[in-house]
Amino acid sequence: MTGPITHIIGAGMSGLSAAVSLIKTGHRVVVHESAGHAGGRCRSFHDEALGRRIDNGNHLLLGGNRAAHAYLKDIGAEASLTGPERAEFHFLDLKTAERWTVTLDAGFLPKAVFSKAGRVPGSRPLDYLKAFRLAWAGGETTVAQCLGPDNALFRRFWEPISVAILNTAAQEGAASLLSTVMRETLFRGQAACRPLIAKRGLSDSFVDPAVRFLEGRGADFRLNNRLRGLNIGDARVAGLDFGDGPAALDDGDTVVLAVPPPVAAGLLPGLEVPGEFRAIVNGHFRLERKIEGFSFLGLSGGLGQWLFVRGDVASVTVSAADDLAEEDNASIAGRLWADVALALGLGAVPLPPHRIVKEKRATFAQTPEQEKRRPGARTGLKNLFLAGDWTATGLPATIEGSIRSGRTAADLVLKT
Numbered sequence: 001m002t003g004p005i006t007h008i009i010g011a012g013m014s015g016l017s018a019a020v021s022l023i024k025t026g027h028r029v030v031v032h033e034s035a036g037h038a039g040g041r042c043r044s045f046h047d048e049a050l051g052r053r054i055d056n057g058n059h060l061l062l063g064g065n066r067a068a069h070a071y072l073k074d075i076g077a078e079a080s081l082t083g084p085e086r087a088e089f090h091f092l093d094l095k096t097a098e099r100w101t102v103t104l105d106a107g108f109l110p111k112a113v114f115s116k117a118g119r120v121p122g123s124r125p126l127d128y129l130k131a132f133r134l135a136w137a138g139g140e141t142t143v144a145q146c147l148g149p150d151n152a153l154f155r156r157f158w159e160p161i162s163v164a165i166l167n168t169a170a171q172e173g174a175a176s177l178l179s180t181v182m183r184e185t186l187f188r189g190q191a192a193c194r195p196l197i198a199k200r201g202l203s204d205s206f207v208d209p210a211v212r213f214l215e216g217r218g219a220d221f222r223l224n225n226r227l228r229g230l231n232i233g234d235a236r237v238a239g240l241d242f243g244d245g246p247a248a249l250d251d252g253d254t255v256v257l258a259v260p261p262p263v264a265a266g267l268l269p270g271l272e273v274p275g276e277f278r279a280i281v282n283g284h285f286r287l288e289r290k291i292e293g294f295s296f297l298g299l300s301g302g303l304g305q306w307l308f309v310r311g312d313v314a315s316v317t318v319s320a321a322d323d324l325a326e327e328d329n330a331s332i333a334g335r336l337w338a339d340v341a342l343a344l345g346l347g348a349v350p351l352p353p354h355r356i357v358k359e360k361r362a363t364f365a366q367t368p369e370q371e372k373r374r375p376g377a378r379t380g381l382k383n384l385f386l387a388g389d390w391t392a393t394g395l396p397a398t399i400e401g402s403i404r405s406g407r408t409a410a411d412l413v414l415k416t
Ligand SMILES: Cc1cc2nc3c(=O)[nH]c(=O)nc-3n(C[C@H](O)[C@H](O)[C@H](O)COP(=O)(O)OP(=O)(O)OC[C@H]3O[C@@H](n4cnc5c(N)ncnc54)[C@H](O)[C@@H]3O)c2cc1C
Pocket: 009, 010, 011, 012, 013, 014, 015, 032, 033, 034, 035, 038, 039, 040, 041, 042, 056, 057, 058, 059, 060, 061, 225, 226, 227, 228, 258, 259, 260, 263, 280, 281, 282, 359, 361, 362, 363, 387, 388, 389, 390, 397, 398, 399, 400, 402
């Protein structure tokens, strides 16, 4: 291959998405990743304690995540997601043992308003009409101001959904971001609301096929290759420094910086980025036997918020978990296992082999204030573009947002 090269820094979802978009057009791509593997915050790994390959954290997608689906199609992994045929979200209250299901189809609102059986336990018809407030949510409004906080629908549906999407408590999470997701899912019908998970694991769906696709088209992957500095001159990046002095770029070469916000700000002085983060804690537990036909369940009244089961591994997620992430792993494991055992009706079973994964900077804090600090993909340098779930995509920090950010950066490269 000849022609200008795009250097992509970071092989998370944003960098991989930029690389896939570029290489499809015949563009030359070199991917530089500081870790020994691709995937960033969305990856699988073999865990010794469990003797299983697990994901760093449970990831849920929705049918309406159109960029994610297009990406999977590009890399030949479109059949690697699974989920219920209908847009059904099942919930369990661990304190009261009440169960309810929210089905997000065209009948969602009429059923809830006109029939008690169609409503979340304890909710009132008027609570549902508050959903329309999301459409007009201003940039300063929080989810709780918009949809709650004093009603059962908020506590039993909006709050768990919004903390899962924004990884930020509803009391401080930006309603405008939840609004964008709802416009692309809830307001587009059942297929767009279908919850989906990776059948075998995140890397099997999003990472390994992408690496194969890219390498098969001549991309050069350089793992364990941390970018340490940008050599800037004449309003462009003139060289990249990976620790052994700046390597000069050719005239037409471009750079996509797809690294976390503090790293981008360190490399590009003066860049304003979100500076607050929220943790996600996941507990993975190996069960005595496989559970078939169970995919995921929303929990309330306990510590865990969402429970996923794949084969004989139950994984429970706690988002916006900064305080919990400070606790020691043994105590977290005990508390989360109590929720899992109750939810799966296992009785008093001793703590099985487990792994606690703390992602202390899982996403930036998706508050109205931090939202304003998200930069666009263009920088002041003509051959440098930004990608990342923290850039100004208008979407929450999700796989969908990352993939779109990578595509935006790739489009700008191609226009350069
Ligand atoms: C536990 C957890 C649960 C989540 N749940 C969901 C979910 O349910 N649904 C959903 O859609 N999203 C979810 N997300 C969010 C999703 O994982 C992220 O939005 C996405 O993975 C971010 O990708 P990224 O490429 O923007 O960033 P990253 O994944 O952070 O990628 C940045 C990459 O840059 C590399 N890097 C850093 N510095 C350098 C350097 N100097 N040189 C070279 N490389 C460097 C890093 O090693 C990393 O690989 C979750 C995230 C976590 C952590």
